[in-house]
Amino acid sequence: MKSLGSIRRDFAPWNDPNAKPYIQFDNVTKKFGDFTAVNNLSLTIFEREFFALLGASGCGKSTLLRMLAGFEEPTAGRILLDGQDLRGIPPYRRPVNMMFQSYALFPHMTVENNIAFGLKQDGMPKPEIASRVAEMLKLVKLEQFAKRKPHQLSGGQRQRVALARSVAKRPKVLLLDEPLGALDKKLREETQFELMDLQQNLGLTFVVVTHDQEEAMTMADRIAIIDKGEVMQVATPAEVYEAPGSRFVAGFVGNVNMFEGKIARGEAGTASIDAGNGITIRTENAGNAAAGAAVTFAIRPEKIKVSSKKPAEAVNAIEGEVYDIAYLGDMTVFHVRLDDGQVVRASTMNAARITEDPLSWNDRAWVSFRPDAGVVLTR
Amino acid sequence: MNTTWSRFNVTSIVLGFAFLYLPIVLLIVFSFNESKLVTVWGGFSTRWYVSLFHNQGLMDATWVTARVGVISATVATVLGTLAALTLTRYTRFRGRLLFSGMVFAPLVMPEVITGLSLLLLFVAIGLDRGFLTVTLAHITLTMCFVAVVVQSRLVSFDRSLEEAAMDLGATPVKTFFQITLPVIMPAIVSGWMLAFTLSLDDLVIASFTSGPGATTLPMKIYSQVRLGVTPEINAACTILIAVVAVGVIIASVANKRREVQRQLDERAAQRG
Numbered sequence: 001m002k003s004l005g006s007i008r009r010d011f012a013p014w015n016d017p018n019a020k021p022y023i024q025f026d027n028v029t030k031k032f033g034d035f036t037a038v039n040n041l042s043l044t045i046f047e048r049e050f051f052a053l054l055g056a057s058g059c060g061k062s063t064l065l066r067m068l069a070g071f072e073e074p075t076a077g078r079i080l081l082d083g084q085d086l087r088g089i090p091p092y093r094r095p096v097n098m099m100f101q102s103y104a105l106f107p108h109m110t111v112e113n114n115i116a117f118g119l120k121q122d123g124m125p126k127p128e129i130a131s132r133v134a135e136m137l138k139l140v141k142l143e144q145f146a147k148r149k150p151h152q153l154s155g156g157q158r159q160r161v162a163l164a165r166s167v168a169k170r171p172k173v174l175l176l177d178e179p180l181g182a183l184d185k186k187l188r189e190e191t192q193f194e195l196m197d198l199q200q201n202l203g204l205t206f207v208v209v210t211h212d213q214e215e216a217m218t219m220a221d222r223i224a225i226i227d228k229g230e231v232m233q234v235a236t237p238a239e240v241y242e243a244p245g246s247r248f249v250a251g252f253v254g255n256v257n258m259f260e261g262k263i264a265r266g267e268a269g270t271a272s273i274d275a276g277n278g279i280t281i282r283t284e285n286a287g288n289a290a291a292g293a294a295v296t297f298a299i300r301p302e303k304i305k306v307s308s309k310k311p312a313e314a315v316n317a318i319e320g321e322v323y324d325i326a327y328l329g330d331m332t333v334f335h336v337r338l339d340d341g342q343v344v345r346a347s348t349m350n351a352a353r354i355t356e357d358p359l360s361w362n363d364r365a366w367v368s369f370r371p372d373a374g375v376v377l378t379r
Numbered sequence: 380m381n382t383t384w385s386r387f388n389v390t391s392i393v394l395g396f397a398f399l400y401l402p403i404v405l406l407i408v409f410s411f412n413e414s415k416l417v418t419v420w421g422g423f424s425t426r427w428y429v430s431l432f433h434n435q436g437l438m439d440a441t442w443v444t445a446r447v448g449v450i451s452a453t454v455a456t457v458l459g460t461l462a463a464l465t466l467t468r469y470t471r472f473r474g475r476l477l478f479s480g481m482v483f484a485p486l487v488m489p490e491v492i493t494g495l496s497l498l499l500l501f502v503a504i505g506l507d508r509g510f511l512t513v514t515l516a517h518i519t520l521t522m523c524f525v526a527v528v529v530q531s532r533l534v535s536f537d538r539s540l541e542e543a544a545m546d547l548g549a550t551p552v553k554t555f556f557q558i559t560l561p562v563i564m565p566a567i568v569s570g571w572m573l574a575f576t577l578s579l580d581d582l583v584i585a586s587f588t589s590g591p592g593a594t595t596l597p598m599k600i601y602s603q604v605r606l607g608v609t610p611e612i613n614a615a616c617t618i619l620i621a622v623v624a625v626g627v628i629i630a631s632v633a634n635k636r637r638e639v640q641r642q643l644d645e646r647a648a649q650r651g
Binding site: 097104118152165166 | 546550553644
């Protein structure tokens with residue numbers, strides 16, 4: 001049997017030009033009165049994909065999910081599921097199920113009746129319902145809680161009932177609205193991996209809405225970053241982090257240092273950027289930015305090294321003063337104020353218990369990074 | 380918190396309770412009076428309770444009141460629930476403000492006016508006054524109370540429950556009967572009980588809209604009192620008080636138990 005990791009590694013239908021899209025948002029616009037929640041948005045999701053819609057609250061990601069579930073109709077554009085236009089199909093006839101942020105467990109029903117509700121609506125024979133419910137309870141490890149009512153369960157147990165209820169009907173697509181939002185941090189981390197296993201084992205397509213970037217990065221095959229009703233970038237977690245497509249994405253996902261500047265000279269992807277105040281940055285990731293273009297150079301804190309002496313071999317090294325040090329145990333975050341006033345954030349893993357190069361507040365220090373460490377952004 | 384009992388506090392409590400309950404206590408005490416004279420104590424006896432059950436007029440009136448109460452409360456509950464649903468769910472339709480104003484107008488309308496206008500209506504359309512007209516009048520009176528009670532529950536109703544049901548394949552009709560109705564049922568039941576109680580003790584509207592053969596208990600008691608208070612009436616009222624008190628006590632004990640059970644469950648669930 002193939003391991004989960006290798007399945008996930010090989011799974012990349014978005015790179016296959018012949019792959020058939022499973023869910024398609026086709027120039028979808030949704031307006032509530034004067035407010036445009038979703039603006040001419042197009043998106044493609046593939047079968048068995050774990051897809052995350054990531055954005056701040058009010059960015060329109062939940063509206064996308066609700067349109068897929070059938071609670072809202074698009075003002076313009078269309079949504080296709082497996083080739084079928086969903087317009088006009090009411091929620092109770094769509095082959096998708098949703099797990100609600102509030103869980104929306106029926107308070108007057110026991111756990112097993114909650115799970116059986118959808119199956120009963122389909123007119124499934126009783127013995128089959130019973131065996132499916134038992135299977136679902138086993139899946140979420142709640143066998144001994146079958147006869148309880150929702151208010152007799154803890155938050156984590158309620159979340160698992162909601163999950164079992166929404167996958168009981170074996171929907172083509174499972175929609176999850178902030179599925180882990182109401183759980184505490186430790187439980188959230190455990191549940192992330194449970195959700196990933198579940199998605200693999202059942203072979204379902206998951207579309208999850210979240211505002212938590214760590215959650216999206218951990219679980220999703222691909223992430224769509226949404227802002228003001230528009231897609232900013234769709235890419236794998238690694239691409240979103242290492243090769244953000246715009247300043248917004250770079251700033252939204254993780255921490256980043258940005259230098260504004262002009263391309264001084266460049267050929268075939270390598271370039272020198274004049275960032276003002278005598279700072280010149282050499283990079284190998286300039287893309288096709290032309291000489292003279294105004295660009296932003298973005299670099300993640302963990303790719304910057306801080307040292308008390310200028311490293312001899314460094315291509316990029318800028319001098320400054322240690323302004324703040326935050327010791328977090330596993331790593332240390334330095335804030336270095338460059339001579340032009342800009343503050344650079346650099347984080348260092350504490351691999352050894354004692355560093356050989358102790359830096360302290362107000363020490364002169366050098367920040368250095370490799371020419372392939374950052375990216376050049378033109379948008 | 381200050382828990383010392385000052386003289387002022389004790390006095391106000393005693394006076395307050397006396398003001399509220401002394402008349403009722405007197406009524407109950409004198410219902411067990413041997414003497415036929417209402418204000419003179421002649422020893423303990425239950426003879427008026429016995430004779431009460433042989434008073435055909437009172438028994439008939441009780442039966443009429445019970446039927447009017449049950450029928451009008453039931454119809455008013457259905458109509459009031461529908462009105463509450465409309466008011467909370469369809470927040471933007473033509474004339475919503477007018478509709479909501481009109482649903483709640485009977486709450487503040489003087490009963491004399493409601494009674495008189497209903498009487499005029501029944502006369503105008505040629506409806507003979509009797510059982511039907513009292514029932515209709517009580518539906519009109521109590522419907523708005525039901526609407527208020529049910530609406531306050533619907534406002535805090537989590538709409539995602541209904542969305543979840545529909546998402547799982549239930550049509551809107553099934554969703555209403557399997558999810559919405561069971562969840563708001565406690566409010567509907569208390570709306571029904573409120574409507575029944577209002578119908579039970581209404582005198583003014585019943586006097587306007589009732590006719591021969593449909594005399595309600597309050598009307599009967601009132602007319603008998605005008606001929607002089609008899610201990611029989613005291614007995615009838617004591618029974619009425621007992622019925623209401625027992626109902627209220629059962630309802631509140633059941634409520635309290637459920638609440639305590641719920642808290643215990645939740646605490647147990649938190650422990651895991």
